[in-house]
Amino acid sequence: MTFALMASLVLGVVQGAFPADLQSRYVRLAGERVTVWYAPEDSIKASRVLGMIEAFGPLPGLPPSIPYGVSVYLAPDEDAFASLTGGGVPEWGAGVALPFDTAMVIPAYSSSRGRGWNDPRLLRHEWAHVGLHQYLGGLRAPRWFGEGYAEWASGGWNANDGWRLRVALVSGSPALDSLTLSWPRSRTGAEIAYLLSATTLEYLVRSSGEHGLEVFLERWKETESFERAFRATFGFTTGQFEINWRRYVKDRYGWLFVLSHSAIFWLVLTLMMLGMVGLRRGRDREALARLRATELPEDPAFWMPEGAGEGLEDPED
Numbered sequence: 001m002t003f004a005l006m007a008s009l010v011l012g013v014v015q016g017a018f019p020a021d022l023q024s025r026y027v028r029l030a031g032e033r034v035t036v037w038y039a040p041e042d043s044i045k046a047s048r049v050l051g052m053i054e055a056f057g058p059l060p061g062l063p064p065s066i067p068y069g070v071s072v073y074l075a076p077d078e079d080a081f082a083s084l085t086g087g088g089v090p091e092w093g094a095g096v097a098l099p100f101d102t103a104m105v106i107p108a109y110s111s112s113r114g115r116g117w118n119d120p121r122l123l124r125h126e127w128a129h130v131g132l133h134q135y136l137g138g139l140r141a142p143r144w145f146g147e148g149y150a151e152w153a154s155g156g157w158n159a160n161d162g163w164r165l166r167v168a169l170v171s172g173s174p175a176l177d178s179l180t181l182s183w184p185r186s187r188t189g190a191e192i193a194y195l196l197s198a199t200t201l202e203y204l205v206r207s208s209g210e211h212g213l214e215v216f217l218e219r220w221k222e223t224e225s226f227e228r229a230f231r232a233t234f235g236f237t238t239g240q241f242e243i244n245w246r247r248y249v250k251d252r253y254g255w256l257f258v259l260s261h262s263a264i265f266w267l268v269l270t271l272m273m274l275g276m277v278g279l280r281r282g283r284d285r286e287a288l289a290r291l292r293a294t295e296l297p298e299d300p301a302f303w304m305p306e307g308a309g310e311g312l313e314d315p316e317d
Contacts, residue, residue: 026073033068039076042108046074049106052120059131060153060205061213067102067131072123074108081107092190097126097150099133125154136221142238145226148197152205165195165253196249200241203248208234 026037029046031054038046049072058064075081081089084105085096094113096105104126107113128150132141141149205213212233219229231237236244 034070034072036072036074038074038108039080042074042076045108049074049119049123053123053127056124056127059128060149060210061217062131062135067127067134069102070127070130071101071103073103073105075105077109078107078111081105081113090190095122095126097129097133099130100138102130102134104130121154125150128153132217135217139220139224139226142226144193144197144200147194148199148201151194151198152201164192165199165249199249199253200245203245204234 025039027040027043027046029036029038029043029050031050034050034053036046036050053070053072059066073084075084085098089096092113095107097103098105104123106122106126129146132146132149201213204216216229216233219232220226223229227238230241234241
C-alpha cells in the first residue's frame with residue numbers, strides 16, 4: 001500500500017451448520033478442487049473465481065492436495081451474504097470461511113466489505129482457513145495462529161503497517177491468549193489483532209524456516225496437542241514464545257523502522273528536499289543579480305553613439 005495509515009480490512013471466520021437448501025438457489029460450476037455456487041447474473045465472476053482458486057499453489061506447510069472438495073458461495077447481495085453466514089459477520093468482514101462445512105462465502109456484489117482487498121488475496125485467505133482446518137482434522141487452532149496463518153499465507157501482511165504495531169504494543173496490546181478468547185469486534189481493534197497475528201507467523205518462519213512450520217503442523221496433527229507440538233518443534237512454550245515475539249516486533253517494527261518505511265517519512269523528506277532546492281535557487285538568483293550589478297552595461301553612458309564622432313578634427317592636426 002502507498003500510505004502507511006491505510007490498513008487492510010480484516011476477514012471473519014464463522015463456524016456453524018451450513019443451510020443445505022440454499023444450494024438449490026444457485027448455479028453450480030465445478031473444478032478439480034472447488035465448486036463455485038453463484039446466482040445466474042454472476043457467471044463471469046464465478047468463472048474468474050474458479051480459475052484463480054484452481055491456480056493457487058500449495059499452502060505453506062501443507063500437502064499440495066489440501067484443501068479439496070471446497071464449496072465457494074458467491075453471495076449476490078447483502079441479504080444473501082447474511083443468510084449464508086448466519087448474519088454474525090461485522091460490516092467490515094470482507095469474506096467468510098466455514099471450515100466445518102469446507103466452504104467459503106464471498107460477496108459477488110460491490111460493497112464496503114471488500115474495500116482494500118483484491119480477489120486473489122481474499123480468496124487465498126479463506127482458502128488457507130479451510131485448508132488448515134481440513135489438514136488438522138478439525139483440531140481447533142488458537143485464534144492468533146489461525147488468523148496469523150491465513151494472513152501470512154495470503155500475503156496480506158504488509159510490513160509498512162509496522163508503525164501500528166509499535167503503537168499497539170506501547171499502549172498495551174492484547175496478549176496472545178486474549179486474542180484467542182475474545183477477538184475484537186471493532187474495526188480498529190480487529191485490524192490490530194490481525195496485524196499482530198500475522199507477525200507471529202512471520203517470526204516463526206523467519207526463525208525456523210517454512211520447513212519448521214511443516215514439521216510443527218505434522219506433530220500437531222499426530223499428537224493433537226498444540227502446546228506439545230509447539231514446544232517439540234520450536235524449543236519453547238507458547239508463553240516464552242510470546243515474550244520472544246514481542247521483543248522481535250519491537251526490534252523489527254520500532255520507531256526507526258517505521259520512519260524509514262512509511263510514506264509519511266518519504267513525504268516529509270521530499271518536502272524538505274524541495275524546500276532546500278528552492279532555497280538554493282533563491283540564493284543563486286540573488287548572487288547572479290549582485291554579479292550583474294557590477295558588470296558594465298552593454299551601452300555605457302560614456303560611449304558615443306556609432307557615427308557620432310565623424311567629422312570631428314583631431315586637435316593635433
